[in-house]
Amino acid sequence: MKKTSSYNSIFVIVFAIMLLGTHFLGAQVLDKPTTVWTAACASDSFNSYDVSFRWSPPLVDSGNEFILELSDSNGNFGSPRELSRVGDRNTDFNFDFNFAVPTDVSGENYKLRVRSTSPAKTSPATDAYPMHYVQFNSPLLISEDGNGSIPSGGVIQSCGGGSVTLSPHNIPNANTYTYNWYRSGTLLAEKTENLTVSTPGMYYVELDYGSVCSGSANTLSNSIEISTGSSVGIAITGSDDIGLCPGDSHALQANITGLGLTYTWYKDGAIVAGPTLEADTYNVNTSITGYEGSYEVEVEGAAACLERSPSITIRNLGDFTxxxxxxxxxxxxxxxxxxxxxxxxxxxxxxxxxxxxxxxxxxxxxxxxxxxxxxxxxxxxxxxxxxxxxxxxxxxxxxxSPDSFEFEIDYVGSYTSCQSGGATLSLSAINAVSSSGARTDVTSDIESSFSYQWVNDGGDISGETSKTITVSNFEENGSYTLNGVLDSFTPTSNGLDVTLSTNQVLEITTNGTVLCDGADPIVFNSSESLADETFEWLRDGVIIDTSSENITATEVGVYQLVIRTHDCPITSNEVTIREFDESLLTLDKEQDLVIIEGETETLTASGAESYQWYDSNNTLLGEQSFFNFEQEGEYLLVASFGNCNTSRVVTVTFRDTFSIPNVITANGDGINDLWVLPNTYSRNQDVVVTIFDERGRQVFSQSNYENNWPQSTTSFNKPNMIFYYKVTRGGQSLKQGTITVIR
Structure with a gap:
């Protein structure tokens, strides 16, 4: 015996193994392996087991390893699981394996065997035995529907042929286990977490860990007794709505009597009498305060289910509102x-x-x-x-009756002084004022009885005699009130000021927006005459001048003009003056353009006020923000920022449509007989093509190359000859490389 588990289960396995093969002295016959065990009931508190193993010489190879393997739960080794491996016992003919039961193992027919790696031999398997890893090893708690409420006395009554479902409520992931359910000591067939029963008896459950480990796992639950009975149809006789006066006598009577039942009487859900055997009546005490309420009776007994009656209402006739x-x-x-x-x-x-x-x-x-x-x-x-x-x-x-009336007027919709172009005012409330000064809103009762007159700055407005007025012209700015007349009452409203913005547009302009050294001054002008006006020149929101009709920008910033002569200030547009910086000019592509001959590439500039495009001869090509390039060469862009200028040089070159070939086949078949250059280098008077033989001797030189070398195939006296070429323009090398001529 090597180890004893926490469940008092022992596990001892002894192997007698005959390893056969050319590495052994002969065929040694051993007795059938025997196993002495009860079960392997492992858990997180105990999981260490030993297996004794014995083998016979000759010796195994020095690199051999002995491997302890576990079958599946049916005893099959189709995909064995390795439990332990040793490589230092190749001269020890009797030793122990130590292993832990895997946490997902649970079954009754596991087997073990040992396998050697050199030579590759396998021992006979042990007999089948139970092996379980116990994931949960505490007593279960069961309740109806797993709701966690264990009934008093552990009894649940099932009435009228109904059923009750029992479930454990204290185990995580309850649906991942199998269970042993018992009724009065008899094992039931059900294995799921829920058990629905209608047969009387004492029910309890445990986790199913097999024939041995189930008991040792200590998961046996509490017991729930299921009892049955029948409904007696309990009720309180008479009307379900009874009115009583204080001092009246009245007895409530149950409709079921004489069956040896126990009665409990309730008022508003609380017990007022019982439980008492045969107490089938209850006298309502109307002499106490609060006797009115909802009454019920509950019965139970040996032949009846626990059952409560429908409620009746008792009212206090002397208590009304x-x-x-x-x-x-x-x-x-x-x-x-x-x-x-x-x-x-x-x-x-x-x-x-x-x-x-x-x-x-x-x-x-x-x-x-x-x-x-x-x-x-x-x-x-x-x-x-x-x-x-x-x-x-x-x-x-x-x-x-009112001592006087007062009107309240308010703006209708959104209105902002000096920003809105119109305003609507309307009567919002009519208050009746008593002699004590108390105010009562009587708008809905009397608004149609008054006659009305709108007033602006103390003068009646002709034709404005409704409850609402709309002001749409800044010339009608002023303080508005509403007067009314009804019999001898002449109320006047509160005053509301209306100040609409003017329709005058004020614009400031300049001869430039960028400051730079040596440029003309930047002068601001106003679209409106400032004579006889009160005005302010602003830079970044700060007043810088209040007397000059024209100002000169000496600093960067945001400039604006405000005229304050009218009811509302007139504010101009904003003009931003920037410090000159060449980065203000931006291009949407690189300045070095590579285009395909015959195609067009567009370059677009932005950030400046005007643009001029020139070629290398200083010829003006265009004055838009973009230009379409079709020819190689150098171009100049001049961008103006008011009185400040900056420029960019744009270089345009053609892209080769194919590369320079390095092999030709000069065999006279008309295919690849000539060395053909891209258009960039051929037929160009400024480009010189020179070819040298392998000794460096010049064999060909031509400007305006016509793609015509070699002019004859007879000059090639070898199957494969190598030549060197150089392409130059104005003495500067453009391309150079080798040409292999194959005949």
């Missing part, structure tokens, strides 16, 4: 009639309205029409249920 329907006090406007009303929870109410504390003759309804000022309320008496209840008065409503 009266609610005023109008919101607060009322302002009675000229020629108006207002209606007051109340509601009540009384069962059989009667009404009496009062004005200034005196009953109003004939005012015995829930509502009252009033056309006089005063203080009103309704008195309600409960006439039903036999209760001697006191009358209950509603809240009072004070009806007043």
């Amino acid at each position: 009266v609610t005023r329907q109008n919101d607060g006090d009322i302002v009675l406007l000229p020629s108006q009639i207002k209606t007051l009303s109340v509601t009540t929870t009384a069962t059989a109410p009667s009404y009496q309205w009062y004005k200034d504390g005196v009953p109003i003759s004939g005012a015995t309804n829930s509502s009252l029409a009033v056309d006089l000022i005063g203080v009103y309320f309704a008195r309600v008496i409960e006439n039903g249920g036999g209760c001697a209840a006191s009358p209950l008065d509603s809240e009072t409503t004070t009806v007043v």
Whole structure:
């Protein structure tokens, strides 16, 4: 015995192995390997096992390794798993392997074997045995639907042929395990995490770790007793809505009696009596405050399910409410009639309205029409249920007439002084003002009764007699109010100022926007005369001049002009003055252009105010921001920034459409017989093509090369000859290389 697990399971395996082959002295016969074991029940707290192994000489090779292998859960070695490997026991005929059970191993028919690598031999396998890695080894907790609530006494009742589903609720990833479910000690066939039952009995569960490890894993759960019964249809007899007066006697009666049941009575969900055997009635105590509420009865017994009745309502007939329907006090406007009303929870109410504390003759309804000022309320008496209840008065409503009215006007929509080009003003509220100064909004009641007149700076505006006015011209700027007339009332609104922007456009211009040494001064001019105007010249938002109609820019910055003579300042456009910098001129391509002969390449400049394109003869080619190049040569771009100039040199060269060949076949077949150069170097009077033989002797030299070398194939006396070439222009080398002539 080598190791003992935490589950008191022992695992000892002894191999007697015969390794056959030419490296051994002979065929040595050993007894069948025997294994003494119970099971391998590994876990994170114990996972170390030894296997004894014995073999016979002759010796294995020096580089040999012995490997302990594990089958699959069915005992097959189609894809064995290596558990342990040793390479230092090649002269030890009896030694131990130590291994750990893999964490994903779980089964009843695992086998072990040993394999040597040199020579390659395999031992017989052991008999099958259980091997499990126990992932979870704590007692399970089960509850109905795995909700975590274990019932009191561990009993769940299933009524009327229903079923109950039991599930563990304290194990992570519960659906990844298999289970052993038991009913009253009998193992059930179900292996899943959920068990739905309807048969009475004592239920519990454990994780299925096989025939030996299941018990030693210590996962056996709590027990849940499932009991069955039938519904008795419990209810409280009589009406489900009962009105009682304080002091009335009333007993609630259950509809099921005489079955030996236990009764529990509830009010508003709380127990008020029981549980008591055969207590099928409950006397409502109406002498205490708060007896009204919702009542239920619950029964249970040997032959019945735990069952609660539908609820009934008991009301206090002497306890009712009266609610005023109008919101607060009322302002009675000229020629108006207002209606007051109340509601009540009384069962059989009667009404009496009062004005200034005196009953109003004939005012015995829930509502009252009033056309006089005063203080009103309704008195309600409960006439039903036999209760001697006191009358209950509603809240009072004070009806007043206004001492005066006031108007409130406001802007409609968005309006910003000196920015908006128009403004709409409208009546927003009419307030009735009492003698005490209290204000009541009466807009919806009386706005159509007034006549209106809009006023600007104290003068009536002809034709503006509605509740709304729109101002669309800056010449109509001013302070606006709204007057009204109704009978003897002549209210005036608050004042609103309207200051619209003018439609005058102010623009400043300059003769340049870039400062540079030696250039003419940059002078600002205004599109509007500044004579008799109050104005400000600004640079970067700071006033720099208030008297000069024209100014000269001496510093970089953002310049602007503001005229302040009118209601709203008139602000000009902004002009940015920059310090001259050649980087202000940008090109969309490189200055050295390479184009294909016969095609066009466009170069575009930006950042300057004007442009001029010149060729190498100083001929003006164009004055746009771009130019289309078609010919080789050097070009000049002159860009102007007001009084400042900068230039760029643009070089245009043709791109070769093919490379210079280095092999020709001068055999007279008309194919590749001639050395043909690209257009860049052929037929050009300025380009000289010179060819030398392998000894450096010049054999050909020509300007305006016609692609005509060699002129004869008879000068080549060898199958393969090498020549050297040089292409020059004005004495400067353009290209050079070798030519191989094949005959």
